[in-house]
Amino acid sequence: MLVMEIKNITGTLRFKKEPNQLVRIMDSLEEKSFACPLTQLDRNVDGIKNLFPNTKIPIIQALVFPSQNTIIEDAPTNHHIFFAKQVPLFIQSLNNQTSILSDNQFNQMANQFMKMNNNFTTTPLCEHMKINSEILKKGVLCKNCNSKLQRKSLQTWFCKVCFTTEKNPIPSNIEDLFLLIKQELSIKDCMHYLEINSRYTIYNSLQKMKVGKSGYKKSTKYKILH
């Protein structure tokens, strides 16, 4: 298995040790440092080993720089570090090695990988803990003390308990509904739980959030995108 880390950084790059770092030398005086891509690669390989603890397949790692104009200094010799143009030849040399998996085993592993590549979805807590969502406190709540906020103006809300003023707390309150109540919410659901009687206010807040949409008109459901 080949794990590649592609780093699109140009200029003169120098590897430094202890702590591991990659430094770009901009001109004679200025330097910019990056987290070491080799450490990143090691971490990724470790993650893959944890996903397939019993696999005997060797995992080969390579750090690739797409631009031939990059100048690399002090490259560690215990890692494969290439320019993009060298990659095809390297893959060819790996293909010459004896295969360890049968076609069937290979396909099974590939399928397992594809299944893992789904979007991460969390089960809302009410569903997970079998709690009736109607018993939750309704309204737009204060992020500090969870008391009901009072609207002062179009955007500004105030907490009478901890005296916090919040600017536009509706999106974060809608996010909480996704975590607590349902993966898919309609505008009506949000109006109900946040005790807001304007469809437009909810609609407007949802437009500013990272949400996906399904359905049509009043039956439109929104889903938070992670």
Ligand SMILES: [Zn+2]
């Ligand atoms: Zn408060």
